[in-house]
Amino acid sequence: MGRLEGKVAIVTGAGSGIGEATARVMAREGASVVVADINRSAAERVARELGSAVAVEVDVSDEASVVRMVETAVKSFGGLDVLHNNASDASANALDVDIVDLDMELFDRLIAVNLKAHVMGCKHAIPHMLARGGGSIVCTASIEGIVGRGVRTAYGAAKAGVVLLTKSVAAQYGSLGIRCNAVAPGLVLTPALRNHYTSPEQIAASLEIYPMPRLCEPQDVANAVLFLASDEAAYVNGATLMVDGGATVYMPSAQFDAARRRASRPPPR
Numbered sequence: 032m033g034r035l036e037g038k039v040a041i042v043t044g045a046g047s048g049i050g051e052a053t054a055r056v057m058a059r060e061g062a063s064v065v066v067a068d069i070n071r072s073a074a075e076r077v078a079r080e081l082g083s084a085v086a087v088e089v090d091v092s093d094e095a096s097v098v099r100m101v102e103t104a105v106k107s108f109g110g111l112d113v114l115h116n117n118a119s120d121a122s123a124n125a126l127d128v129d130i131v132d133l134d135m136e137l138f139d140r141l142i143a144v145n146l147k148a149h150v151m152g153c154k155h156a157i158p159h160m161l162a163r164g165g166g167s168i169v170c171t172a173s174i175e176g177i178v179g180r181g182v183r184t185a186y187g188a189a190k191a192g193v194v195l196l197t198k199s200v201a202a203q204y205g206s207l208g209i210r211c212n213a214v215a216p217g218l219v220l221t222p223a224l225r226n227h228y229t230s231p232e233q234i235a236a237s238l239e240i241y242p243m244p245r246l247c248e249p250q251d252v253a254n255a256v257l258f259l260a261s262d263e264a265a266y267v268n269g270a271t272l273m274v275d276g277g278a279t280v281y282m283p284s285a286q287f288d289a290a291r292r293r294a295s296r297p298p299p300r
């Protein structure tokens with residue numbers, strides 16, 4: 032029996048990257064999946080490859096569109112048990128470089144897609160989860176919502192908001208059977224990131240920063256989302272699970288010692 036057998040799940044931003052990987056593991060574990068994305072053809076491509084799934088075109092920053100997405104889940108599969116708030120606009124995020132140069136329309140857009148969308152997802156999913164006696168919400172935060180970075184002022188503020196939103200929803204609805212948790216990935220090697228947003232030099236430099244023998248793949252994050260969505264995490268509520276390979280747990284100087292250690296030992300097999 033699958034870990035989400037008989038459950039109905041919505042995954043936003045499921046047309047690529049982490050959302051696509053999550054939609055695939057959820058379907059593999061027995062869920063009926065609403066593959067939701069602003070890119071209709073990408074959502075349709077993923078949904079076609081899953082067992083019980085439907086594609087939905089959604090703009091997560093638009094409330095009417097979010098309502099339609101949730102209604103599609105209920106009409107297609109009879110209810111809603113799991114919501115993965117995950118969509119984000121990588122091309123807009125990439126423009127968020129420095130606070131002094133930050134265009135305030137861009138700021139509004141980044142907050143709308145990266146924070147307000149999570150609020151609206153919870154707002155409209157929760158009543159349907161209550162009708163089923165409970166549910167599980169998993170939000171995609173980021174290490175950039177935990178520690179400051181040289182760039183991404185608005186994105187980081189939005190992701191920090193997601194971490195607190197997760198706790199608020201957990202506190203408000205935990206006793207009614209709805210758990211709300213978040214994952215906070217570091218750098219994840221999605222196709223978009225590999226092809227458009229990260230150079231081979233940046234990837235090589237990241238290997239020095241992350242205290243792991245490899246960088247994170249979308250599947251690593253999807254596995255964490257699956258755990259939080261499933262009954263295996265039945266008593267986990269309001270948590271933000273770091274999926275960053277330990278990038279945020281050490282002082283940068285620790286990597287000098289790690290480099291010395293690597294140089295004196297053979298690489299792990």
Ligand SMILES: NC(=O)c1ccc[n+]([C@@H]2O[C@H](COP(=O)([O-])OP(=O)(O)OC[C@H]3O[C@@H](n4cnc5c(N)ncnc54)[C@H](O)[C@@H]3O)[C@@H](O)[C@H]2O)c1
Pocket residue numbers: 043044045046047048049050067068069070073089090091092117118119120121144171172173174215216217218219220221222223224
């Ligand atoms: N890739 C990373 O390194 C990384 C690190 C930390 C956190 N994250 C977070 O992980 C999540 C997924 O990111 P990803 O790297 O898989 O990105 P991605 O670009 O591969 O996928 C994001 C998807 O969201 C969709 N999307 C964009 N705007 C939308 C909108 N308004 N409404 C609905 N869908 C929309 C895109 O079409 C795309 O399919 C995001 O919340 C991102 O902030 C990513």
